[in-house]
Amino acid sequence: MYSWREEQLRKQRRLRILLIIGLCLLVLGSGATFLMLRRGLPQQKTSAASKNTPLQNTPTAALVNKLSFEADLDIPVLDELLHRPDVLNVADQLILSTRESDRYLGLLIYSQVPELSKTTLSSNRLEKIASKLQDASPSIRMYAAGSLVQNHNMTGVPILIDNLTSELALTYMEPPVSQGEYAQQILSNYLTASINFDPVHRIDTQNAWLKWWQENRVHYMPTL
Amino acid sequence: MKPAPKILISLGLTLLLVASAGTSSKANTTLSFADAKNCEQQFTIGVVLAFSDDGSAAKATELTTNWQKEINSYWNSSPHIILGGPCAVYYHFQLTTLPQAEDCTKSLKTGHCITVVSSALNRRGKIGDVLKANPQGKSWSYGEWTTSLSGVQVAYLAGHLLGLGNDFSFADVNKDNILEFELKNPAQTNPFSLMGKPFPANVNAAALPEHDAQIAALYNLTCPAACFCGNSKVDVGQGEMCDSKATPTGCKAEETCDQSCQCQSTPARCGDGKINPGEQCDPQASPKGCTQNQVCSPACLCIDLPANLQTQTTTPVSSPTTQVDLTLGKPHSGDGICEVGETCTSAYDDCKAVLNCPPRIQ
Structure with missing residues (x-):
């Protein structure tokens, strides 16, 4: 016959055991998560997004994994990928990836698909792009700025003008160009100004754009 | 080096025919030096441009002309010696346009x-982009160019049309999850590789000898052995024994280097500087092989000087008879040359004038 006190002691013991088991699981779980995160760094060949999200095993994810980002070789894969019906949903996940190439691909999809499918991006997606204006990668910041302008949102214009003087190479672009040249490419095609890019006197080009933007920005109010 | 008479080998479609006659030439994806006489070849790469919208179509003529000029300028700024020479190739990009209503669907078949x-x-x-050509798979390339591409940029893209890859890569150099542009050969700066750093627009970029080597490998080019003979180098790997323009030629003293760069033993002949069997002397030898009172005739025979010209009387070691070979090419009376024993040289006069010819100076 158990006394009330013995019953209490047994309950406490069970609780302690459960607590210890819980702590062990927590430690193991944290370790596993840490390892998974480490594995997700860009040195890996396969896409982080496709590894850790429901993208896995979908035809679209398979296409994402096929991309090598060897600029001249990805044409057929990109053509197929950009026409997948779920490609914008894929971009939603790619843009959150820790891998720079995934984020680039997400931005590329956000930039190109609206024009290809004659649609417009939702404000939610435009905000996702805008959040990449502060990305750690200079190339991603440039692509984010360019993507916004391509989607007729001028929030990216100051970033592009700022980088007109940059001689840093823009990753993933074909042919390879400097960030300054990419900025000029977007600005000159989406704004009405006619300002030539002088690769030798980039500062002059930048000043000309700055002046023009200050005078004309009212006509291009950002929508965010 | 100036292009020799060229055999045009089409890599792409020769669109001139498409535009003018509506028919296409049969494209040839191989570049070879099948004709051994032509050590310099022109490599013609036909490229069709399909201007797909009104904005691009408005610039079609201007862009086609400018791009072709720029591409050919970058790809032929210096001779393209392949396989270490002496064979050379020249790249001729031939850009043509499709009528605006047509897209690349049909053209890509050829x-x-x-x-x-x-x-x-x-x-x-x-x-702008181009799917890298695959010469081995004989596939045609396609891509999409924007009208804003500069000359150096289209020249870079044309490199992909030849089958060349990039001379740069994107790598996580700083281990910070951010890829950096990295030249495969950072030491190559002046000029930069056209396939490595075609930016900014005013960069000094050029097609490099290693690109020619890559193209030679891609298209399995070989330089005919005949092209190596006469290049002042003995190319043993090409089967040469010698080269007549090399110093030394590569042959032994008694050999000569023939037109196929092979050493041939030289047959003995009168006047070769040696007294060969059957010869009494040789006018080019030193000593000539005759006694003091003899001269060596062009027929390699020792001929006694007339008595009045002999400085002293000696008994010759050998006593050749004074016989003059009357065969053509050997000295004889009337041959226009004063020979010992002759009093005149005319083949037509009757030698009335009595003049003793002095001995010929050998």
């Missing part, structure tokens, strides 16, 4: 075809 758009970026988000 050659490279590029769509040109007037937007800032093409549908894949690039300023």
Whole structure:
């Protein structure tokens, strides 16, 4: 016959055991998560997004994994990928990836698909792009700025003008160009100004754009 | 080096025919030096441009002309010696346009075809792209170029049409999850590799000898052995024993280097500087082989001087008879040359004038 006190002691013991088991699981779980995160760094060949999200095993994810980002070789894969019906949903996940190439691909999809499918991006997606204006990668910041302008949102214009003087190479672009040249490419095609890019006197080009933007920005109010 | 008479080998579609006659030439994807006489070849790469929208179509003529000029300028700024020489190739990009209503669908069956758009970026988000040609698979390339491409940029893209890859890569150099542009050969700066750093627009970039080597490998080019003979080098690997323009030629003293760069033993002959069997002397030898009172005739015979010209009387070691060979090429009376024993030289006069010819100076 158990006394009330013995019953209490047994309950406490069970609780302690459960607590210890819980702590062990927590430690193991944290370790596993840490390892998974480490594995997700860009040195890996396969896409982080496709590894850790429901993208896995979908035809679209398979296409994402096929991309090598060897600029001249990805044409057929990109053509197929950009026409997948779920490609914008894929971009939603790619843009959150820790891998720079995934984020680039997400931005590329956000930039190109609206024009290809004659649609417009939702404000939610435009905000996702805008959040990449502060990305750690200079190339991603440039692509984010360019993507916004391509989607007729001028929030990216100051970033592009700022980088007109940059001689840093823009990753993933074909042919390879400097960030300054990419900025000029977007600005000159989406704004009405006619300002030539002088690769030798980039500062002059930048000043000309700055002046023009200050005078004309009212006509291009950002929508965010 | 100036292009020799060239055999045009089409890599792409020769669109001149498409535009003018509506028919296409049979494209040939191989570049070879099958004709051993032509050590210099022109490599013609036909590229069709399909200007797909009104904005690009408005610039079609201007862009086609300018791009062709720029591409050919970058790809032929210096001679392209392949396989270490002496064979050379010249790249001739021939750009032609399709009528605006046509796209690349048909043209791609017979050659490279590029769509040109007037937007800032093409549908894949690039300023221009080309699927790298695969000469082994004999596939045609396609891509999409924007009208804003500069000369150096189209020349870079044309490199992909030849089958060349990039001389750069994107690598996480700083281990910070951010890829950096990295030249495969950072030491190559002046000029930069056209396939490595075609930016900014005013960069000094050029096609390099290693690109020619890559193209030679891609197209399995070999330089005919005949092209090596006479290049002042003995190319043993090409089967040469010698080269007549090399110093030394590569042959032994008694040999000569023939037109196929092979050493041939030289047959003995009168006048070769040696007294060969059957000869009494040799006018080119030293000593000539005759006694003091003899001269060596062009027939390699020792001939006694007339008594009045002999400085002293000696008994010759050998006593050749004074016989003059009357066969053509040997000295004889009337041959226009004063020979010992003759009193005149005319073949037509009757030698009335009595003049003793002095001995010929050997």
